[in-house]
Amino acid sequence: MNGNVEVVVIGGGYGGVTAANSLARRDGVSVTVVNPRPEFVERIRLHQRVTGSDDATEDFGKVMGGNVPLVVDTATRIDAAERQVSLAGGGTVSYDYLVYAVGSGAADPGVPGAAEFAYWVSDLEGAERLRSALDAAPATAPVTVVGAGPTGLETAAELADAHSPGSA
Ligand SMILES: Cc1cc2nc3c(=O)[nH]c(=O)nc-3n(C[C@H](O)[C@H](O)[C@H](O)COP(=O)(O)OP(=O)(O)OC[C@H]3O[C@@H](n4cnc5c(N)ncnc54)[C@H](O)[C@@H]3O)c2cc1C
Structure with a gap:
């Protein structure tokens, strides 16, 4: 691989972290993860956060390689032509390749009330x-x-x- 390839991963959940760790092991690849909070949220334990039996968070340092910088921010726009991601905080990050791993949310209920x-x-x-x-x-x-x-x-x-x- 010639030169350094910049990969940006939007979303530091299970998918994003696994992709980042895997890609960061490759020679000539630099990986940056963008995630709205500085802790890894354990999606599968959120129901335990409700009762307090588990806080459903983990240090990113325990799940993500030390060679993967974390940008704590929210992606608001992807400019594919410019290969640039705009962030809610006002900054931008540039990429050669983008991994979009923002997970899933609650479905729009569509039920009155x-x-x-x-x-x-x-x-x-x-x-x-x-x-x-x-x-x-x-x-x-x-x-x-x-x-x-x-x-x-x-x-x-x-x-x-x-x-x-x-x-x-
Ligand atoms: C109750 C429950 C039990 C489960 N049990 C299992 C199990 O036993 N085994 C299993 O394999 N799977 C299980 N799953 C499924 C598993 O939780 C999902 O498959 C997994 O969380 C998907 O990972 P993800 O990285 O795609 O999304 P997530 O884990 O949801 O991560 C998405 C990340 O993207 C971030 N993000 C969102 N929008 C932006 C943005 N604009 N900019 C930057 N970051 C953003 C979020 O803050 C979050 O950190 C379970 C799910 C549930 C609900």
Whole structure:
């Protein structure tokens, strides 16, 4: 490979970190990861953030190679012609190759009332909001989980576990 190839990875989740670590092992390749927060968020543990049984974060230093710089910012625009990513903080990063690994979010509910009254657990902020709402509610308040995919099932089980007799 001639010269240094610059790779920018947008999103420091499982996909982005795995791609960055793998690419950074190649000679002549420099990899930069852009992620909105300085901690790695464990998507599969966000339901545990709701009850506090796990904070669902990890130091990037424990999951990402030391030769991969992290830019803490949010990508707002990709200019493919200029090979440049604009960041919410006002800066830009240039690339030869781009990996777009921003994960998935909660589906647009399309159900009247859901946007105003429901909580989602698909990102750290959503999990925190649900945690605050549950903390403010009586311990006996009924909670309805809508959706029985991995997020719904894990959240239901986590909440049931946290409120079962004998739990801390
Ligand atoms: C309850 C549950 C259990 C699961 N269990 C398993 C399991 O046992 N095994 C398994 O293989 N998978 C499991 N999964 C699936 C797994 O969580 C996903 O496949 C994985 O998180 C996808 O990784 P990702 O990197 O694509 O996205 P994510 O992990 O969601 O990471 C995306 C990253 O991109 C960042 N980002 C978003 N927008 C921007 C932007 N504009 N600029 C910069 N950064 C941005 C986000 O902040 C985040 O850090 C589970 C999922 C759930 C919900």
